[in-house]
Amino acid sequence: MKIESCLECVRCSKNYDINKIRYLCDCGGVLDVKHDLSAIDGKKLKQTWENRWGLKRGIESSGVWRYKELIFDAPDDKIVTRQEGNTRLYPAGKAGKYAGIKNFLLKHEGENPTGSFKDRGMTCGSTAAMVFGARCVACASTGNTSASMASYAATCGLKSVIFIPSGKIAYGKLAQALAYGGITLQIEGNFDDAMTLVQEVCSELNIYLLNSINPFRIEGQKAIGFEILQQLDWNVPDWFVIPGGNLGNNSALSKGLQELYTLGIINKIPRIAVIQAEGANPLYSMWKNGSPFKAVKDPDTIATAIKIGNPVSWEKSLRGIAWTNGVVEQVTEQEIMDAKAMVDAAGIGAEPASCCSVAGAKKLVESGVISPDASVVGILTGNVLKDPDAVIGYHKDELRDKGIKGTFANKPFNIKANLAAVKEALS
Ligand SMILES: *Cc1c(COP(=O)(O)O)cnc(C)c1O
Ligand SMILES: [Zn+2]
Numbered sequence: 001m002k003i004e005s006c007l008e009c010v011r012c013s014k015n016y017d018i019n020k021i022r023y024l025c026d027c028g029g030v031l032d033v034k035h036d037l038s039a040i041d042g043k044k045l046k047q048t049w050e051n052r053w054g055l056k057r058g059i060e061s062s063g064v065w066r067y068k069e070l071i072f073d074a075p076d077d078k079i080v081t082r083q084e085g086n087t088r089l090y091p092a093g094k095a096g097k098y099a100g101i102k103n104f105l106l107k108h109e110g111e112n113p114t115g116s117f118k119d120r121g122m123t124c125g126s127t128a129a130m131v132f133g134a135r136c137v138a139c140a141s142t143g144n145t146s147a148s149m150a151s152y153a154a155t156c157g158l159k160s161v162i163f164i165p166s167g168k169i170a171y172g173k174l175a176q177a178l179a180y181g182g183i184t185l186q187i188e189g190n191f192d193d194a195m196t197l198v199q200e201v202c203s204e205l206n207i208y209l210l211n212s213i214n215p216f217r218i219e220g221q222k223a224i225g226f227e228i229l230q231q232l233d234w235n236v237p238d239w240f241v242i243p244g245g246n247l248g249n250n251s252a253l254s255k256g257l258q259e260l261y262t263l264g265i266i267n268k269i270p271r272i273a274v275i276q277a278e279g280a281n282p283l284y285s286m287w288k289n290g291s292p293f294k295a296v297k298d299p300d301t302i303a304t305a306i307k308i309g310n311p312v313s314w315e316k317s318l319r320g321i322a323w324t325n326g327v328v329e330q331v332t333e334q335e336i337m338d339a340k341a342m343v344d345a346a347g348i349g350a351e352p353a354s355c356c357s358v359a360g361a362k363k364l365v366e367s368g369v370i371s372p373d374a375s376v377v378g379i380l381t382g383n384v385l386k387d388p389d390a391v392i393g394y395h396k397d398e399l400r401d402k403g404i405k406g407t408f409a410n411k412p413f414n415i416k417a418n419l420a421a422v423k424e425a426l427s
Helices: 042-052 065-070 094-099 118-131 144-156 171-179 191-205 215-221 223-231 248-262 282-289 314-323 333-345 352-366 388-395 419-426
Strands: 005-009 031-035 089-091 103-108 136-140 159-165 183-187 239-243 271-277 327-331 375-380
Touching: 031 215, 042 065, 042 223, 065 223, 094 103, 094 333, 094 352, 103 223, 103 352, 118 136, 118 144, 118 215, 136 144, 136 191, 144 159, 144 171, 159 171, 159 191, 171 183, 171 388, 183 191, 215 223, 215 248, 223 248, 239 248, 239 352, 248 271, 248 314, 271 282, 271 314, 271 352, 282 314, 282 327, 327 333, 327 352, 333 352, 333 388, 352 375
Parallel strands: 103 375, 136 159, 159 183, 239 271, 239 375, 271 327
Antiparallel strands: 005 031, 089 103
């Protein structure tokens, strides 16, 4: 089943040829991959996807390319995949009690090949790079995009160049970028500076840009929603709760849901709650106050994956919030880390930014926006091992200089190597 697609500007609706590299409209707006859904039979498509569930090998065993009809059209020999997706959907356990929600599930995107949902975007971004015949790819990153890009580039023989804010990304992520062989440029400045620079570099040096401004990445990330719904036998939950940084992921989620709804594959659209950190909250400010978009100058949060003041996808994000009757909430540093302690103590574990989903859900229950009886799916975006410093800092209660208390700290003990000392420690 082949579908006609083009690139379409989110701001002015101008269309562009999908076979030519382009990231922005002439008007400056970001672009969507726009599919012509009119030729698709939703019922048949759903059955096709059901038939692929559990495939052991091949492109369609990927949790992204399983849904290839709604991703984009690429020849099989150009598809770069690591069987990404196929992540678990856990009952939230302790974290559900903490949030005050009975029917709370957590979709663990930290179980992707490089430990974050970025792999769903990167299988598509690197495939697009192959289709376009690129030799080198680049991204600005708070860490996970670079880890993912370096890995996917390595698997298909592309050179990768990474722009990261110097000293500001979590150790696990930096380690991955280096390990997978990405050329790593630590720039003086924050993520937003890196993002501006990489766009200039890519257009000057003819390098293919793999940030979420790249419309093909968004197509892959849509599959998070598809997969959750398939895991729920297409029973639609009331809410999806998701962290927001550069705002590509929530844009992807809403775009995918909109497409499923148009095709009649789902009969209602869940509401989306986008959660930002208080110190990096441009979408929240704008949504709350109905004010025009204004970047946050010096964004700051322990959730480094969302420490972004000037998100490229804010227009797509707002559109998705309108489509889904969604909301935006913000959470404090303390709320993020306490929620993380609960996600971790539930035996699930995730990096700080991910736990905005739980912190935000709790807050929205407390303010009466989400009913305690609602069915809610929180998205955990990254793996617990990405940021060991944050975990250990919290549990040793050593984050006070950042204004964070170790409320649920599980401190390690240093003891002598004898039975008496063990007995004392266990008492
Ligand atoms: C990238 C990332 C985010 C933010 O996603 P956006 O698409 O930039 O909003 C959140 N959490 C983790 C772990 C990430 O890697
Ligand atoms: Zn435009």
